[in-house]
Amino acid sequence: MPDTAPDSSSLLESEDDGELALPYWLTSTKEAADTTFLTMLRRLPRLLRDGWLLAWHASRRTTMAVLILQSAAGLASALGLISVVGVFDGLLQAGPTPERVRAAVPSLVLLILTLAARGLLSSAATAAHGRLTPLVFEAAEMRLLDLTTGVDLATFDDPEWRDAMQRARDRGIYAAQRIVDFGIEVLTNLIGLIAAGGVLAVLHPVLLPMLVLAAVPTGWAAVRAARLGYRMRLRLIAVWRRQNMLAELLAAREPAGELRAFTVRRFLLAEVARLLRISTVEEIKVVTRSVRSNLFGQALSGLLTGGAYLVLLWLLWTGRMELAAGGAAAYAINIGIGKLRELAFSVNRVYEQGLYFSDFQGFCDLSRQRAEPSPERCAPTRFSEITLDSVTFSYPDATRPAVDDVSLTLRRGEIIALVGENGSGKSTLAAVLAGLYRPQHGTVTWDGVDVSRLHPDSLRDRVAVVMQEPTRWPLSARLNIAIGRHDRPATLEQVQESARAGDAHSFVMELPREYETLLSRHFTDGADLSGGQWQRLAVSRAFHRDAPLLICDEPTANLDARAEHDVYQRLRSLAAGRSVVLITHRMASVREADRIYVLDHGSVIEEGDHDSLMAAGGLYAQLFTLQASAYQSA
Numbered sequence: 001m002p003d004t005a006p007d008s009s010s011l012l013e014s015e016d017d018g019e020l021a022l023p024y025w026l027t028s029t030k031e032a033a034d035t036t037f038l039t040m041l042r043r044l045p046r047l048l049r050d051g052w053l054l055a056w057h058a059s060r061r062t063t064m065a066v067l068i069l070q071s072a073a074g075l076a077s078a079l080g081l082i083s084v085v086g087v088f089d090g091l092l093q094a095g096p097t098p099e100r101v102r103a104a105v106p107s108l109v110l111l112i113l114t115l116a117a118r119g120l121l122s123s124a125a126t127a128a129h130g131r132l133t134p135l136v137f138e139a140a141e142m143r144l145l146d147l148t149t150g151v152d153l154a155t156f157d158d159p160e161w162r163d164a165m166q167r168a169r170d171r172g173i174y175a176a177q178r179i180v181d182f183g184i185e186v187l188t189n190l191i192g193l194i195a196a197g198g199v200l201a202v203l204h205p206v207l208l209p210m211l212v213l214a215a216v217p218t219g220w221a222a223v224r225a226a227r228l229g230y231r232m233r234l235r236l237i238a239v240w241r242r243q244n245m246l247a248e249l250l251a252a253r254e255p256a257g258e259l260r261a262f263t264v265r266r267f268l269l270a271e272v273a274r275l276l277r278i279s280t281v282e283e284i285k286v287v288t289r290s291v292r293s294n295l296f297g298q299a300l301s302g303l304l305t306g307g308a309y310l311v312l313l314w315l316l317w318t319g320r321m322e323l324a325a326g327g328a329a330a331y332a333i334n335i336g337i338g339k340l341r342e343l344a345f346s347v348n349r350v351y352e353q354g355l356y357f358s359d360f361q362g363f364c365d366l367s368r369q370r371a372e373p374s375p376e377r378c379a380p381t382r383f384s385e386i387t388l389d390s391v392t393f394s395y396p397d398a399t400r401p402a403v404d405d406v407s408l409t410l411r412r413g414e415i416i417a418l419v420g421e422n423g424s425g426k427s428t429l430a431a432v433l434a435g436l437y438r439p440q441h442g443t444v445t446w447d448g449v450d451v452s453r454l455h456p457d458s459l460r461d462r463v464a465v466v467m468q469e470p471t472r473w474p475l476s477a478r479l480n481i482a483i484g485r486h487d488r489p490a491t492l493e494q495v496q497e498s499a500r501a502g503d504a505h506s507f508v509m510e511l512p513r514e515y516e517t518l519l520s521r522h523f524t525d526g527a528d529l530s531g532g533q534w535q536r537l538a539v540s541r542a543f544h545r546d547a548p549l550l551i552c553d554e555p556t557a558n559l560d561a562r563a564e565h566d567v568y569q570r571l572r573s574l575a576a577g578r579s580v581v582l583i584t585h586r587m588a589s590v591r592e593a594d595r596i597y598v599l600d601h602g603s604v605i606e607e608g609d610h611d612s613l614m615a616a617g618g619l620y621a622q623l624f625t626l627q628a629s630a631y632q633s634a
């Protein structure tokens with residue numbers, strides 16, 4: 001049957017209402033987009049300062065070089081302008097022509113020298129600027145990644161923070177880099193403008209306000225265009241995210257099979273096309289409005305520039321200004337208007353990038369607030385007992401706790417099992433035990449010490465986790481295991497030993513380059529593994545970590561029966577002297593656990609060993625009997 005192309009509206013468009021409306025958490029950003037021209041001017045010094053601080057942090061030497069060279073180049077142009085005035089002055093004074101030319105020569109020589117100096121300084125400044133730009137990008141990217149990985153795990157479940165991260169990543173880093181670039185432009189144009197303005201003010205004070213007036217409409221139009229663009233991006237961010245996610249899924253290897261099996265290709269293509277259309281229509285609308293305001297601004301600026309020249313003519317006509325000064329003033333007006341316009345554009349660019357840069361800064365501030373506390377004290381190398389006392393943990397925005405008032409104890413060398421139906425809170429409880437989530441109520445103690453008083457890294461150093469969906473690192477098979485203890489160099493023999501423990505050795509040896517095979521199809525020579533093989537690799541990684549607490553969150557979900565049996569045999573031998581927390585839906589695997597905790601809606605509803613729980617005839621006995629009878633009847 002061919003792919004059918006049903007109207008995607010049937011399933012997906014129900015979410016459309018208000019697709020372009022701003023979500024509530026974007027209101028602060030909306031405020032930024034609503035700022036007026038004056039507010040923008042007020043914000044400018046802070047934006048420039050923060051941009052320069054980032055550059056300073058990236059490289060002091062290069063920042064200093066850019067600042068000094070740009071200022072010197074700007075001063076050279078200012079000197080050039082003043083020397084042009086001198087040339088006019090000389091040429092237009094009364095007297096015979098040779099006299100006048102002679103009078104103009106010193107200023108002409110100065111003009112040539114300043115032009116040469118400006119050329120040299122500008123080239124040097126461009127070179128320094130070229131060095132600074134990638135350095136700022138590097139510093140901004142590293143700052144973002146450092147803060148992103150430094151927040152506590154629960155923050156990743158907070159949609160507000162995730163969206164802030166997306167905005168910071170999407171344009172914030174780029175904006176951080178650009179704000180420095182445009183800051184340099186502002187500096188250069190400002191120096192040029194001060195020179196032109198200074199000359200004009202000396203020639204006749206009335207010319208200066210005329211000059212400023214002429215540039216205002218262009219500046220206004222540029223700011224308006226920036227605001228329109230920013231607000232559009234703000235409105236479209238949710239649409240873009242959905243479109244990107246779908247586009248990535250359509251182009252990725254993993255869902256390619258399911259995409260075809262369910263013949264959803266055309267259905268999803270229609271949804272991507274619908275989202276693209278929304279953003280295209282919006283973008284065209286905004287471009288039209290921006291062009292209209294630009295046209296208006298340019299026309300008005302043109303009129304006001306004409307007005308400035310008329311004032312100049314009037315000054316000459318009424319004898320309020322000498323002819324020589326008039327020539328110089330006309331030249332200075334021309335230069336000044338150009339500089340003012342460029343300044344308006346560069347200020348506007350700073351403002352425009354400033355809007356995105358504030359996303360970057362906002363995310364950095366937010367992440368600093370959410371950074372994990374890091375007390376000095378280290379966790380004990382080998383603990384005797386971990387205790388959870390009335391622990392409650394809720395995910396951000398969740399209406400009910402995922403772990404609700406749970407108390408349990410885990411001693412060294414014990415295997416405890418967490419069982420329960422989907423969503424009962426097993427993985428969350430295991431993550432609390434591993435110190436990955438900090439409970440809102442109750443305490444987790446290691447040998448009587450509250451974990452909130454221990455350095456989180458030292459705690460995690462004592463824990464090895466096999467996640468439900470282990471990370472498929474795009475590294476070699478060897479590194480995929482050795483990364484479990486990346487801080488301790490491991491020989492190939494040691495890695496192989498861990499691989500044998502996790503039952504991964506035999507299939508790794510069958511890979512094209514054995515342990516050196518890159519495990520990612522995205523690279524040439526890369527290989528991919530099956531779900532079960534990845535899981536065995538994850539078990540090997542956990543064995544390699546060699547930690548006193550091993551948490552296995554459904555380590556055998558993708559394993560075949562023989563591999564599962566082998567892994568549990570090894571787990572038991574490994575448990576000697578270590579503690580194991582086992583989460584599984586395969587009831588047969590938990591029979592031999594020292595204690596079994598049965599969870600329901602985040603609470604422990606039963607606890608004990610297999611025999612006592614079976615005798616109690618509760619949920620555990622029901623689940624166990626159900627599975628056992630399924631096997632018997634199979």
Ligand SMILES: Nc1ncnc2c1ncn2[C@@H]1O[C@H](COP(=O)(O)OP(=O)(O)OP(=O)(O)O)[C@@H](O)[C@H]1O
Binds near residue numbers: 157396423424429
């Ligand atoms: N990252 C998250 N953000 C918000 N809620 C979450 C998150 N992870 C889990 N939950 C919710 O917390 C509850 C407990 O989930 P948890 O994954 O701990 O259950 P589980 O018993 O391990 O489930 P399963 O057997 O399906 O793996 C569920 O209601 C789930 O929807």
